[in-house]
Amino acid sequence: MSPLGYECRDDYNWVDDDTKPYLPGWQTPTEDQAVILDKMDEPNPWVYQSAFKLKNAPYVATVQTYKGGGYVLNFERSYRRTIRNVTRLRSEGWLDLNTRAVFLEFSVFNPNMNLFASIIMVQEFTAIGGAIPRSEFK
Numbered sequence: 001m002s003p004l005g006y007e008c009r010d011d012y013n014w015v016d017d018d019t020k021p022y023l024p025g026w027q028t029p030t031e032d033q034a035v036i037l038d039k040m041d042e043p044n045p046w047v048y049q050s051a052f053k054l055k056n057a058p059y060v061a062t063v064q065t066y067k068g069g070g071y072v073l074n075f076e077r078s079y080r081r082t083i084r085n086v087t088r089l090r091s092e093g094w095l096d097l098n099t100r101a102v103f104l105e106f107s108v109f110n111p112n113m114n115l116f117a118s119i120i121m122v123q124e125f126t127a128i129g130g131a132i133p134r135s136e137f138k
Contacts, residue, residue, distance in 0.1 A: 009127045012100040019048040024092045045073040063124045
């Protein structure tokens with residue numbers, strides 16, 4: 001069976017959710033570095049943010065229910081800065097085999113109709129390597 005699978009991964013579990021701060025590349029920081037990372041005002045994609053801090057509620061997706069917190073990258077208003085940040089995180093392995101879901105949340109506004117739309121797109125990754133998409137438009 002070893003040629004068929006390289007990694008053994010567990011399903012997402014609300015209780016075992018990883019909430020530790022990290023350095024780029026998912027490196028474990030020293031205790032002093034961890035304290036500094038936790039006290040940073042600026043959002044850091046390597047530091048877990050709670051649902052309370054994100055003002056978010058648990059989300060029921062297709063496969064699992066997620067508690068509303070996570071490691072967050074806020075997109076910039078500038079396309080170039082956003083692409084630079086995404087490229088940097090990609091090269092540092094921000095999304096890896098331990099990633100269980102990626103959420104993309106945004107709002108758009110149509111001034112002709114004076115109408116806002118809220119979009120949530122979720123890509124869930126199963127323990128066996130499958131990817132399950134889900135979209136909500138409100």
